[in-house]
Amino acid sequence: MKKDEFDLQEFLPYLLNQAAEECSLSFQRHYKSRYGMLRSEWRVLFHLGIYGRMTAGEIGKTAKIHKTKISRAVQKLAERRFLIRTRDDADRRLEHLELTAAGRAAYDDLRAVARDCDAALVAQFDPQDAAGLKRMLARLAGRGA
Amino acid sequence: MKKDEFDLQEFLPYLLNQAAEECSLSFQRHYKSRYGMLRSEWRVLFHLGIYGRMTAGEIGKTAKIHKTKISRAVQKLAERRFLIRTRDDADRRLEHLELTAAGRAAYDDLRAVARDCDAALVAQFDPQDAAGLKRMLARLAGRGA
DNA sequence: GCGTAATAGTTGTTTTTGTAACTAACAAGC
DNA sequence: GCTTGTTAGTTACAAAAACAACTATTACGC
Numbered sequence: 027m028k029k030d031e032f033d034l035q036e037f038l039p040y041l042l043n044q045a046a047e048e049c050s051l052s053f054q055r056h057y058k059s060r061y062g063m064l065r066s067e068w069r070v071l072f073h074l075g076i077y078g079r080m081t082a083g084e085i086g087k088t089a090k091i092h093k094t095k096i097s098r099a100v101q102k103l104a105e106r107r108f109l110i111r112t113r114d115d116a117d118r119r120l121e122h123l124e125l126t127a128a129g130r131a132a133y134d135d136l137r138a139v140a141r142d143c144d145a146a147l148v149a150q151f152d153p154q155d156a157a158g159l160k161r162m163l164a165r166l167a168g169r170g171a
Numbered sequence: 172m173k174k175d176e177f178d179l180q181e182f183l184p185y186l187l188n189q190a191a192e193e194c195s196l197s198f199q200r201h202y203k204s205r206y207g208m209l210r211s212e213w214r215v216l217f218h219l220g221i222y223g224r225m226t227a228g229e230i231g232k233t234a235k236i237h238k239t240k241i242s243r244a245v246q247k248l249a250e251r252r253f254l255i256r257t258r259d260d261a262d263r264r265l266e267h268l269e270l271t272a273a274g275r276a277a278y279d280d281l282r283a284v285a286r287d288c289d290a291a292l293v294a295q296f297d298p299q300d301a302a303g304l305k306r307m308l309a310r311l312a313g314r315g316a
Numbered sequence: 317g318c319g320t321a322a323t324a325g326t327t328g329t330t331t332t333t334g335t336a337a338c339t340a341a342c343a344a345g346c
Numbered sequence: 347g348c349t350t351g352t353t354a355g356t357t358a359c360a361a362a363a364a365c366a367a368c369t370a371t372t373a374c375g376c
Contacts, residue, residue, distance in 0.1 A: 032221055032282050035314070038292045039198050039285075040214075041305060042191035044235065044312035049184045064362075069185075076177055083324060090189065095363075097326055119324040119371045137177050140184075147183045151307060160186060162296060162304050167189035169180070209332075228354060239334075242356060264341045264354045 042166070053143045057136055066091055066099040068136060071125070074109060075133035079124045081114075108132055187311070198288045202281055211236055211244040213281060216270070219254060220278035224269045226259075253277055 034040055050065075057063040063071070073085045080088075082096045091099075100123060103109045108129030114120035125133060148156040179185055195210075202208040208216070218230045225233075227241045236244075245268060248254045253274030259265035270278060293301045 032217070032285070034217055034221060035309060036289070036305060037285055038289050038305070038308075039191065039194045041308040041312065042187065042194050044314075045308040046184070046187035046191040047235075048312050049187055053184050066363095072177070072179055076179060081324080090192070092364080093325065094327085094365085097324095098362095101326090117324090117372065121325075140177070140182055144181070144183050147311065150310060155303065155307065158300065159304065159307050160181060160183070162300065163183075163186040163190040164180060165295060166292065167186065167193050169189075226354080237334075238355065239357090240332095242354095243332090246356090262342070262354090266355075 038166075049143075049147055052146070053140060056139045056143075060135070061132055064099065064102075066095040067102055070096060070099045070103060070123075071108065071129065071133050071136070072140075074123055074125045075130065075137065079122050081120050081122055083120075085123075103129065183311075194288075194292055197291070198285060201284045201288075205280070206277055209244065209247075211240040212247055215241060215244045215248060215268075216253065216274065216278050216281070217285075219268055219270045220275065220282065224267050226265050226267055228265075230268070248274065 054065075057068045061068075069089050069091060070085055073089060074080060077088075082093065082100055085091065086093050086096050100109065100111070104111060106128075107126055109123050109125050112122045112124070114122060151159065199210075202213045206213075214234050214236060215230055218234060219225060222233075227238065227245055230236065231238050231241050245254065245256070249256060251273075252271055254268050254270050256266045256268055259267060296304065
């Protein structure tokens with residue numbers, strides 16, 4: 027295998043994908059095995075856990091998840107009684123979503139796992155480097171300068 | 172929207188995914204619109220372009236792509252006459268893959284695009300920071316210390 | 317008010333992916 | 347050489363994602 031011309035390992039989109047995939051694994055194992063959740067499901071759960079009552083649209087905009095994914099994630103979470111949906115009286119198109127006690131328990135549980143995963147990943151670097159990494163990633167993700 | 176308890180924006184797997192998705196877009200537009208390719212397809216193309224003759228297994232191991240994805244990517248690339256497959260005489264399970272002239276032309280084209288995309292992304296940071304970012308990503312991806 | 321456009325969310329259909337089972341070829345033990 | 351195990355790659359089926367079309371409701375122009 028000769029090596030030539032272009033270094034894939036230096037191509038940022040590729041690097042990001044490889045790193046993202048690898049780093050997702052540890053957390054994925056937990057939300058998958060404990061709750062049978064999908065990525066979009068834990069994300070919705072976390073948004074409601076963190077921000078409280080939100081509509082599907084708000085979650086979609088914040089998390090950049092497509093509305094069909096949200097719709098199906100909400101459906102599943104509602105079936106499992108992790109959240110309740112209530113129509114807005116003023117604008118009856120809107121549906122407010124809120125975690126139930128069971129939903130909050132799942133969130134609390136997974137939040138702790140997420141903290142551990144993050145800590146384990148970050149521990150590979152100097153605190154300063156890790157902070158820089160996150161800052162740069164946030165910027166690449168399109169948030170903040 | 173109150174903010175509380177856990178900062179999703181600081182959760183590395185989440186950040187990585189958001190950044191990866193965002194950064195993939197610019198390149199994706201090109202390989203999708205010009206060649207109708209999928210992610211696994213351009214990756215196989217690039218591996219053959221960079222390393223020359225390889226087997227499906229070698230590509231899979233290097234790029235961490237599952238063998239079924241590779242199998243399908245190779246099939247599509249072969250249909251479009253971007254690569255040719257030849258059986259190994261010594262071990263007839265193995266199939267050597269190699270780009271055709273058309274395949275190399277596509278690779279050359281996309282390689283230039285990739286360079287531009289990478290340059291545009293990297294330009295947001297100090298060269299030193301960018302180098303540090305790539306080093307850390309490579310490590311998170313599981314390559315190198 | 318009425319017709320048109322926009323928004324929130326859902327549903328249906330098609331692609332793409334993931335998992336597991338499969339074929340074919342080689343390798344090793346005996 | 348014949349079973350058993352392993353490896354390369356494909357195929358079949360199930361799960362998930364992407365995309366487009368849809369319903370219901372609100373907003374706007376006039």
